[in-house]
Amino acid sequence: MKHDSFNESVEMYLKTVSELAAGDGLAPISALAQHLGISAVSATEMVHRLGEQGLVDHVPYKGVTLTLTGAQHAYRVIRRHRLWECFLSEHLGLGWQHVHDYACQLEHATADEVADAVAAFLGQPAVCPHGNPIPDRNGRLAEPDDEPLSEWRPGDRGSLSRVFPESFLLLDYLAMHNIRPGRTVIVTELAPFNGPMMVQIGGLPHALGHEIAAHIYGIRQNDQPI
Amino acid sequence: MKHDSFNESVEMYLKTVSELAAGDGLAPISALAQHLGISAVSATEMVHRLGEQGLVDHVPYKGVTLTLTGAQHAYRVIRRHRLWECFLSEHLGLGWQHVHDYACQLEHATADEVADAVAAFLGQPAVCPHGNPIPDRNGRLAEPDDEPLSEWRPGDRGSLSRVFPESFLLLDYLAMHNIRPGRTVIVTELAPFNGPMMVQIGGLPHALGHEIAAHIYGIRQNDQPI
DNA sequence: TAGCTAGTTTAGGTAAGCCTTAAAACAGCG
DNA sequence: CGCTGTTTTAAGGCTTACCTAAACTAGCTA
Numbered sequence: 001m002k003h004d005s006f007n008e009s010v011e012m013y014l015k016t017v018s019e020l021a022a023g024d025g026l027a028p029i030s031a032l033a034q035h036l037g038i039s040a041v042s043a044t045e046m047v048h049r050l051g052e053q054g055l056v057d058h059v060p061y062k063g064v065t066l067t068l069t070g071a072q073h074a075y076r077v078i079r080r081h082r083l084w085e086c087f088l089s090e091h092l093g094l095g096w097q098h099v100h101d102y103a104c105q106l107e108h109a110t111a112d113e114v115a116d117a118v119a120a121f122l123g124q125p126a127v128c129p130h131g132n133p134i135p136d137r138n139g140r141l142a143e144p145d146d147e148p149l150s151e152w153r154p155g156d157r158g159s160l161s162r163v164f165p166e167s168f169l170l171l172d173y174l175a176m177h178n179i180r181p182g183r184t185v186i187v188t189e190l191a192p193f194n195g196p197m198m199v200q201i202g203g204l205p206h207a208l209g210h211e212i213a214a215h216i217y218g219i220r221q222n223d224q225p226i
Numbered sequence: 227m228k229h230d231s232f233n234e235s236v237e238m239y240l241k242t243v244s245e246l247a248a249g250d251g252l253a254p255i256s257a258l259a260q261h262l263g264i265s266a267v268s269a270t271e272m273v274h275r276l277g278e279q280g281l282v283d284h285v286p287y288k289g290v291t292l293t294l295t296g297a298q299h300a301y302r303v304i305r306r307h308r309l310w311e312c313f314l315s316e317h318l319g320l321g322w323q324h325v326h327d328y329a330c331q332l333e334h335a336t337a338d339e340v341a342d343a344v345a346a347f348l349g350q351p352a353v354c355p356h357g358n359p360i361p362d363r364n365g366r367l368a369e370p371d372d373e374p375l376s377e378w379r380p381g382d383r384g385s386l387s388r389v390f391p392e393s394f395l396l397l398d399y400l401a402m403h404n405i406r407p408g409r410t411v412i413v414t415e416l417a418p419f420n421g422p423m424m425v426q427i428g429g430l431p432h433a434l435g436h437e438i439a440a441h442i443y444g445i446r447q448n449d450q451p452i
Numbered sequence: 453t454a455g456c457t458a459g460t461t462t463a464g465g466t467a468a469g470c471c472t473t474a475a476a477a478c479a480g481c482g
Numbered sequence: 483c484g485c486t487g488t489t490t491t492a493a494g495g496c497t498t499a500c501c502t503a504a505a506c507t508a509g510c511t512a
Contacts (some may be wrong), residue, residue, distance in 0.1 A: 009469070029489075042470055044490060049468095061489055063477060092343035102340050109335040114328050117318035235499070256459060268500050272459065275498095287460065287508060454512090461506070470496080477490070482483100 008108040010055070011077045012036060013046060015107075017056060017064050018074040019165045024061035072110040075139035080115045081107040082128035083136075087118055087130040089117070096129055096180065097171035130171065131162025131181035131217070147220065149185065149197065150213040157186045160201070170215055177206060185218050232299060234334040236281070238262060239272055240300040241307075241333075243282060243290050245391045301365035306341045307333040308354035308361075313344055320345070322355055322406065323397035338363070352374040356397065356406035357388025373446065375411065375423065376439040377398035383412040384446040386427070396441055403432060411444050 006014075015037050020027035033043035047064055050056045055070035066074055084103040088094045094102065110118075116137055119125070125135050126142075135141040146161040160183045163174060174180060179201050188205070189198035196207040208216070232240075232279070242261050259269035273290055276282045281296035292300055310329040314320045320328065336344075342363055345351070352368075353359050362368040372387040386409045389400060398414035400406060405427050414431070415424035422433040 007468095019340055038469090039471065040489075041472080046469075088340065088343070092340070092347055094339065102337055103334040104341075105337065106332065109331040111328055111331065113320065113324075114314065114318070114332075117314070117320055121318055137330075169509090233498090254459080264499085265501065266460070267502080269461090272499075453483085456511080457504105457509095459508085464502090466499105466501070468498090468500105472495085472512085473488105473493090475490105475492075476503105477488105479486100479488080481487105 002150045006073060009046075009106050010050065013050060014055060014066065014070055014074040015081075017066055018071065018078065021063075021065055022164070024028075026059065026065055028057075028063040032064065045056070063211070072139040075135040076112070077107050077140055078141075079119075079135040079137070080110045082132060083115055083118045083122065084110070084123070085128045086122050086125050086134075090122070095175070095197075097168060097175040099129060100166045100171060101168055115163055127162070127181075130164075130166050131160070132164055132166070144217070145219070146217040148214045149187070149199065149208065149216045150210060152185075152187045152197075152218070152220065154187050154190050155222070156220050157184070157222055159184050160216060160218045161199050163215060163219045164217060165215065170212065173212070174216075178202060178204070179206065179216070235272070236276065237299070237303045237334050239276060240281060240292065240296055241303050244291055244297065244304065246302040247289075250290055250389070252285065254289040255284075258290065261406070271415055298365040301361040301367055302338070302341075303333050304367075305345075305361040305363070305365070306336045308358060309341055309344045309348065310336070310352070310355040311356070312348050312351050312360075316348070316395055321401065323394060323401040325355060326392045326397060327394055351405075353388070356390075356392050357386070358390055358392070371444070371445070372443040374440045375413070375425065375434065375442045375444055376436060378411075378413045378423075378439075378444070378446065380413050380416050381448070382446050383443045385410050386442060386444045388443045389441060390443060391441065396438065400442075401436070404428060404430070405432065405442070 010167060013032070013036070016032055017027045020031050020035065029043050029047060030040050032047070033040040036043065047056060047058050050070070051058050054067055055073065057065050059065075072164045081103045082105045085099045088099040088102055089096055119134075119137070125134060133142050144161060152158075160179070160181050162181055163171065183202040184200075187197060188200060191198065194210060196209050199206050199208060199215050204214055239258070239262070242258055243253045246257050246261065248430075255269050256308060258273070259266040262269065272284060274286050276296070277284050280293055281299065283291050283293055307329045310332045311325045314325040314328055315322055345360075345363070351360060356444050359368050359370060370387060378384075386405070386407050388407055389397060410426075412426045413423060414426055417424065420436060422435050423430050423439050425434060439441040
């Protein structure tokens with residue numbers, strides 16, 4: 001079977017399925033279409049093509065999962081993406097909130113040899129600047145055991161681990177408020193009626209909407225001293 | 227008029243016209259087609275489209291030149307290409323003969339901000355690893371005053387300046403023979419009937435075919451001591 | 453000066469990936 | 483069981499960038 005160097009479009013589909021399926025394991029086509037900014041009909045078409053190529057499995061009316069082959073390709077793309085993010089951020093001094101979009105472009109134009117050389121140059125980093133783990137060259141990914149803040153309860157404390165999934169608007173907002181991996185968090189209050197979650201991050205109070213809280217992950221350490 | 231971030235195809239055309247027109251100033255469509263690995267018909271079509279967008283001027287049956295706008299875009303692409311070559315070669319330790327192809331992929335996926343940051347990281351290099359000058363961020367390019375070895379005559383001496391245009395096959399051959407910018411050259415003999423050119427490069431004898439000699443440039447310094 | 457040849461252009465066609473609109477199939481609910 | 487909203491199929495189109503085959507032109511050569 002030829003690897004054939006999948007094109008940008010295919011890589012974006014695989015990467016997006018991987019992201020959407022991270023939690024429940026099944027990515028609805030509608031979500032896929034929305035994420036990629038295309039119509040649901042087009043997404044369905046493409047999913048069929050990917051299915052024929054053995055990259056995804058489609059359960060009608062339920063969603064899409066990656067096959068083993070598909071997952072390997074997705075992780076290769078994600079690896080390149082996160083390695084470039086490290087490089088752009090640490091060595092080129094580009095803004096934490098901007099490197100995601102730059103890496104999105106570079107990830108499709110990077111040969112495996114280049115990705116490996118970047119990894120070596122960076123000292124085989126384990127996570128990207130936004131805290132997400134970097135797959136190894138064989139496509140293996142260490143799943144972190146953190147939880148989105150949206151599942152934390154008042155009194156819970158710990159430290160921020162990652163932002164996922166990443167998007168410029170979210171990252172820019174977080175950068176502006178100095179919220180990033182490594183910061184300590186304490187959940188102080190959960191407003192009723194689906195209101196915002198009140199937290200202290202790095203000692204400063206913040207009100208996080210539900211959507212945002214679901215995209216910020218942290219490791220709970222309630223037994224630790226304050 | 228929108229800049230619209232030209233796509234890969236357009237960028238390849240502009241870059242190739244720039245290369246082919248480097249000497250005579252007019253790139254024949256057939257040469258363009260051959261270089262890009264497409265049919266002459268397709269090249270003609272595309273040249274029309276580029277002409278409508280004001281990127282090239284086409285003189286029928288003669289060839290193509292870049293307009294001012296077209297040249298600026300071409301140089302932006304070339305700048306990214308050569309900056310990546312520097313980075314890949316100097317910092318990632320990838321082979322001199324391989325970085326050209328890797329850079330060909332990256333050049334189309336690099337935002338100007340990233341290119342500028344790479345340039346700063348590298349210390350604003352003046353030339354790529356193959357000796358070709360790097361345009362500045364405004365698209366200005368210092369034209370070197372060297373000549374292809376094919377125009378040298380027996381007795382001429384000097385130093386190699388660059389390989390142009392670049393291609394993997396040529397670079398690989400040169401790498402294998404330790405021929406690269408900076409080496410000293412002396413033309414010892416010009417075989418008759420369009421035969422090879424006999425030279426000494428870095429003290430070692432080489433026989434260069436006409437094609438190859440036309441792609442290696444050097445600066446003649448006949449007044450210098452041996 | 454007609455004719456040859458290399459280079460160019462026109463005409464007609466393909467494939468990938470996207471689109472819209474409309475109709476059919478289904479899941480999950482009361 | 484039937485309703486409602488989501489998902490999928492069907493049909494027809496668009497754009498980009500490529501193709502082949504055939505017609506045409508420029509400029510040289512006989």
